[in-house]
Amino acid sequence: MLLLQADAPTRPTFWGIGPVGKAAFYYLAAVAIAVFLLGSYRRVARYAEGREDPLNRLDDLPQRVVGAAGTILSNRTLRDGDLVAGLAHAFVLWGFLTLLIATTILGIDMDVYGPLTGDSFFVGDFYLSYSFVVDAMGLLFVVGLGVFLYRRYAARDGRLWGRHTSAEDDLFVWALFLLGVGGYLTEGVRILGQNFPDFETVSFVGWAVAVALDGVGVTPAAAEAAYPLVWWSHSILALAFVAALPLGKPFHMLASAANVVARDEDAGRRLPGVPADLDATNAESIDDFTWKELLDQDACTNCGRCSTACPAKAAGRPLDPRDVILDLKNYRESRDAGGEAVDIVADGGRSVIDAETMESCMSCMACMDACPVEIEHLDSFTRMNRQLVDQGDLDRNVQDAFQNVMQQGNTFGESQRTRAQWADDLDAEPTDAREESVEYLWYVGDYPSFDDRNKRVARSLARIFERADVDYGICYDDEVYDGNDVRRVGEEFLFVEQAATMVSAFEDCEFERIVCTDPHAFNTFDNEYPEVDFEAFADDPMMEVPEDNWDGAPVFHWTQVVEDLVDEGRLGLRGDELDYTVTYHDPCHLGRYNGEYEAPRDLVRATGCELAEMPRNRSDSFCCGGGGGGLWMEFDEDPKPSEERLREAVEDTAVGPAVEKFVVACPMCTTMFEDGRKTGGFEDDIEIVDVAELLIEAIEVREGGGVPAGEGDAAASPADD
Structure with missing residues (x-):
């Protein structure tokens, strides 16, 4: 074989393994693939036991797959809000896919092309190109995993640690890391054992490992003797990983991809309806959840982005979106294993989710916006809220609001x-x-x-x-x-x-x-x-x-x-009427729900005010606390979401205390922030004004009948009567 390498660059696939070892490998590979296929089938069959989704999640499937592929391969959603994690995940994904494709190519050459033609394409320029690309992409794979390990264990990134963090998370990331490092070690031992074939310099990482081993005194003979042990260690770990894919956290690699394919672009802003049949149940059992909601549970990677974005969690309310999704998943798996049945959601008593947890949700969609794998939290949350209504387990103030309506x-x-x-x-x-x-x-x-x-x-x-x-x-x-x-x-x-x-x-x-x-x-x-x-x-x-x-x-x-009216000149504004320094709060239902960020800002600027952006703005805006019925409820929290948002306005904007007015464009936000201004002690620091109040003051100034710009109180302007 070494003579063959001298004639045409290549490498022996089962160097030093022997016929018995080769047969054993194929047997173990068949077992691993069978376990993988059976486990994956059981997962899909379990989803089929869920309720039919009211939306057609698989319509125009080719276009969905193409769109999902673009999202997944670009890692766009993973880069949003955390560039380092997004790039590291991209390295891992691209490296993993390259290694998977490389293994597939090698298998085709050995087990299909070779037996059919008696030849091999795994030689010459193809082999050299193959070796270089695999080494380069494998290095990205290891670097990305190194970043993950650093953030998890050295930096102790808080969002990676929660109630559902377990040894499975450690095992998953370490298994991937050892697969990457083990591949290079196997390659380095082979290169040293074959006495450094000149053409193997294209495998630059493996070559470096071989040089390092040689430098610490490992001889070619020792490397050749150790190679079978190293090769088997790496191979068994790889086959065990394949078999374990559908059995635990690694399955998110497939479930999250499927979740992106099945996503609803209008999720959250458009909740699914309920059957008109009064006998229909909402969340009496785990099988009341739709197949997509069950898929959401398996797609969760425990990354904690939703937890970090959630204003309810930040305010100390008993809601962590990640925990809710994973609690449901754990309960489903427990029931499938014969565990005890309990209520899905209830006010008191044993239940998977407590009613107070669901009452804490502000329906702001921050969790969904932050989720990189398109989990549609609000669908599951609303299903449980509907169950609370069915059971009568509702906050007293919410019941009063219902009664009023x-x-x-x-x-x-x-x-x-x-x-x-x-x-x-x-x-x-x-x-x-x-x-x-x-x-x-x-x-x-x-x-x-x-x-x-x-x-x-x-x-x-x-x-x-x-x-x-x-x-x-x-x-x-x-x-x-x-x-x-x-x-x-x-x-x-x-x-x-x-x-x-x-x-x-x-x-x-x-x-x-x-x-x-x-x-x-x-x-x-x-x-x-x-x-x-x-x-x-x-x-x-x-x-x-x-x-x-x-x-x-x-x-x-x-x-x-009104933005169109201003652009048409129908309000007569010239953009120099007022000289306040203001900041603007994006309402969840206008911004994150419906993507309208610029119209209110254009109107603020049209008055002449200097607009200082909040650190968390546009799609990252922090909820006022009034959504999802929060306006009708009372929570023991310090600080309130509205208080935290006002603190951010007077302390964290680029101009800091120079901000004079906190501008809103939602009546609920006005109510919540006026309350937060009082309870948080901000009455002397900042005023709450609606964009409409700012505009009418500017119009009055332009017409010569209002308060001069920069003087008085917009809340007591002529708009106030």
Whole structure:
């Protein structure tokens, strides 16, 4: 064989192993592959026992696979928010795939091409190129794993350690590292044992290992004698890893790829509906979860990115998104092994998830945005919230909000006749869209209609529309609560009732577009109302629903509409009216949910204000704490999410204490931050203003009838009456 190498560069695959050893290897390889296939089949069969997903997760499969391949191979989602970890994972992935492909090529040459042709392509230039690429990519593999080991054990990165961290995590990363290092050691021992063939310099890492071994006194004869032991150690570890892939954490390598293929681009912003059948269960057992939700559990890598991003966890609430997903996974595996059945979620008693944990969720989607493998946490969380509703295990304040909506049509429990009283002090009464056609049907929302602080925002926006001569109207007392947050707390049927009422109101009006004050309403009108299957509830005597499903309409948040008005010059702003230094908070439902980040910022700049960005902005924005029913609940937390966000504004922005105003674009955010301003002791440090209040102040200054720029209080400006 050495003579053959001298004629044509190549290497013997089973050098020093012998016929018996070669036969044993093939036998063990067959066993490993059989275990892998059987284990993978059992995983897939287990998913099939889950509930059918309401969405078609595999439609246009070729395009899904291509898109997923781009995401996975680029490691785009892993680089977001953590460039070092993303690059290290890319090195590991690319190296692993290269080694897998290389092994496959070698197998084809030995077991297919060779027996069929009596020849080999594993020689000459092909072999040299092959050796160089495999060594180079294998080095990336080892370097990436070295970064992982450093961050886990030396830097002790906190997000890598949690309640579900176990020896399995250690075994997984060390097994991969030893596979990479063991491959180079095997190569180095062979090169030394073959007395350094000149052409093997292309295997530069293996060559370096051989030089190092030679330098410490290992002779070629000793290397040749030791090679079978080294080769078998590496081979058995590799085959054991293949067999173990579907049996534990390594399976995430396959499950996460499948999860990216099956992802829903609208997950979170569009929750799946529930069956109209009142006998249907939500989360009474683990098999009530859909196959995609079961796949989510196996796709979780325990990386902790969702935990780090979660504002509920940061505030000390008993929610860690990672723990919830992995608790469900562990319970599923326990039940499959014959373990005791307990409630999935309950308030008190034995359960997999405690009710307080689910009540802590703000539905901000930060966990989903941070997850690199497309786990759709909110689908599983909402399923458990629906189960809590079914069981009556609800926070008392949330039950009161439900009662208010059921009895009065709004979360405040106020008479619907007073819904439009916020407009009493306007110069012109808003058009009644029930009686006249309008260009914009303005959905004002509960808080701007009934909350004194947010009424000022509604009046500011109305005056902006009037100044720009916008053809708008409102539904007056036919407007009811949109239902977005009761749905996220789990009251699906109440959401359907509210949607039915609002859709009927929409259908009774003539309009071209819907404009919303509240990003929560904007989201649910645009993404969820068109998905509600009213026809499924047509035979329910307890529900009045439209005869047909709603086809939808163009829906906008008001900042998007007013941005166009400013661009058209209809508000007369020149961009130098105000000289405040402000910062802006991205509302979850406007930003992370629906990708609108620039319209509010453009409006702030249009007033002349200097905008200092928050350290956590746009898709990394930190929730105010009001989403997912948080506005109705009371939590014992210090600091509150709103307090932490205000602290960030006055301490961590580039201009620090120079920030004068904290600008928001969501009524719920206004309420939460006004509360946090008081409880956190920020009353003398910063003001809370809505973008609409800032705009109307700038307009008043431009018209010469307002407070001079830089003086006074925007919250007490002419917009305040």
